[in-house]
Amino acid sequence: MVKRFTLCLLALLMLVSAVACTPTPAPPSEQDGPLDKPIDDIPREGLLISEQTAIVCASAYDEYVDRAVMLLQSAIKDATGISLPIIRDKEEAYPQEIVVGLCARVDTVSAPVTFDDEKLILAVENTAELYCFVRAFSDRVPELCEQDSEGGWHLYQDTVLPLAEMDTAYDTNVRVLTQNLRYANDADGNSVAERSLRFAALVEEYRPDIIGTQEATPLWTQYLTENFSDEYGMIGVFRDGTGHAGDEANYVLYRKDRFELVDSGTFWLTDEPDRVGKVEGALCNRICTWAWLRDVRTDKLLMIANTHLDHSNDAIRKAQIDALLGYLADDMKSYPVFMTGDFNALRTSEPYKTILGAGLYDGEKRAWLNDSDLNYTCHLYREHGDTIDYCFFSKQWTPMYARIVSDDYGGYVSDHYGVIVDFVRFES
Numbered sequence: 001m002v003k004r005f006t007l008c009l010l011a012l013l014m015l016v017s018a019v020a021c022t023p024t025p026a027p028p029s030e031q032d033g034p035l036d037k038p039i040d041d042i043p044r045e046g047l048l049i050s051e052q053t054a055i056v057c058a059s060a061y062d063e064y065v066d067r068a069v070m071l072l073q074s075a076i077k078d079a080t081g082i083s084l085p086i087i088r089d090k091e092e093a094y095p096q097e098i099v100v101g102l103c104a105r106v107d108t109v110s111a112p113v114t115f116d117d118e119k120l121i122l123a124v125e126n127t128a129e130l131y132c133f134v135r136a137f138s139d140r141v142p143e144l145c146e147q148d149s150e151g152g153w154h155l156y157q158d159t160v161l162p163l164a165e166m167d168t169a170y171d172t173n174v175r176v177l178t179q180n181l182r183y184a185n186d187a188d189g190n191s192v193a194e195r196s197l198r199f200a201a202l203v204e205e206y207r208p209d210i211i212g213t214q215e216a217t218p219l220w221t222q223y224l225t226e227n228f229s230d231e232y233g234m235i236g237v238f239r240d241g242t243g244h245a246g247d248e249a250n251y252v253l254y255r256k257d258r259f260e261l262v263d264s265g266t267f268w269l270t271d272e273p274d275r276v277g278k279v280e281g282a283l284c285n286r287i288c289t290w291a292w293l294r295d296v297r298t299d300k301l302l303m304i305a306n307t308h309l310d311h312s313n314d315a316i317r318k319a320q321i322d323a324l325l326g327y328l329a330d331d332m333k334s335y336p337v338f339m340t341g342d343f344n345a346l347r348t349s350e351p352y353k354t355i356l357g358a359g360l361y362d363g364e365k366r367a368w369l370n371d372s373d374l375n376y377t378c379h380l381y382r383e384h385g386d387t388i389d390y391c392f393f394s395k396q397w398t399p400m401y402a403r404i405v406s407d408d409y410g411g412y413v414s415d416h417y418g419v420i421v422d423f424v425r426f427e428s
Contacts, residue, residue, distance in 0.1 A: 046156035058103035068134035075138035132170035177208035178340035179418035198409035212306030212340030336396035363421035367402035
């Protein structure tokens with residue numbers, strides 16, 4: 001009996017010992033699979049910035065791309081102390097490259113920012129948009145460039161790729177058109193009825209955000225109201241205050257889906273701007289129509305002023321521009337400004353120089369790219385003429401593109417060619 005009890009006790013002790021020695025199962029891992037090394041040691045993919053890295057762009061010269069690569073080079077040097085060489089796409093490849101724009105290294109665009117092998121690619125088909133993108137990218141370079149434990153500089157994919165979705169100044173560019181409409185019916189297919197259709201074709205093609213018109217008679221007013229009121233708001237009054245058949249307005253048109261009208265008005269270019277009148281010696285009453293517009297994309301205000309100076313002489317025009325600038329002086333200090341019009345003045349004239357002296361600039365003259373086929377605006381239905389139509393701007397804007405619109409729409413739009421300028425506003 002004692003022997004049997006002893007054997008049972010021994011068996012029980014062996015069972016308890018076996019259970020105690022069995023390892024406790026580990027809780028399931030939160031990882032999808034086993035890791036060979038701690039997560040902090042996983043290498044990040046990206047581009048190494050070193051003496052073996054170059055910035056690459058197309059061999060064909062383009063003002064936008066040229067400015068973009070220089071801006072990027074400067075930003076990287078400021079952030080890392082390394083000055084990367086700028087090479088053309090026909091040159092021998094570097095081990096690592098930052099490719100800017102479409103070129104022999106890359107001929108398609110899938111996204112504004114991509115990585116391909118040892119290349120960081122910044123590519124947008126429109127080169128003006130590309131510059132704006134690279135500029136915004138360059139502003140972020142100080143936070144994008146990271147050093148590893150050995151002091152090497154990198155642009156890592158996980159921080160760079162999300163920038164493909166960032167907003168740039170190009171997203172809120174403003175296209176401005178100034179166009180003298182020519183008040184009269186003219187011969188040889190140049191009646192107002194015929195030319196109004198050509199003007200509509202011009203607007204349809206270029207889709208300006210803001211239009212400054214001159215010589216809009218009641219006939220033109222009816223046409224503009226009937227054909228543009230769905231898309232454009234229209235501001236202005238007749239300069240004689242009567243609306244008779246020969247009366248003229250300088251209308252400002254603005255895209256209603258882009259701008260909200262905050263305030264507007266018209267004044268006469270005299271010492272008594274709130275009364276119909278003209279300076280002594282002027283041939284006509286002359287006016288300026290202005291508006292404050294709020295850009296719904298940026299919630300920022302801008303001013304547009306549109307005028308038509310006298311066709312008498314520069315002394316009269318100088319007096320008129322003095323009156324105009326005096327009236328708008330405070331507003332021009334407070335808001336980014338566009339000033340459009342038929343100024344009846346050459347670039348060598350005192351009225352033109354007075355406008356520049358007031359802190360405005362000539363958009364067509366200052367644009368980075370000028371796509372004009374000729375160098376005059378007032379042609380009087382001939383194959384030559386003078387430049388007297390301008391789109392001026394204040395320093396807050398950068399004119400990226402300009403064109404004297406000499407396009408053929410089955411005939412002339414007017415006895416003046418219009419001037420289009422694309423502006424961007426860089427916050428920095």
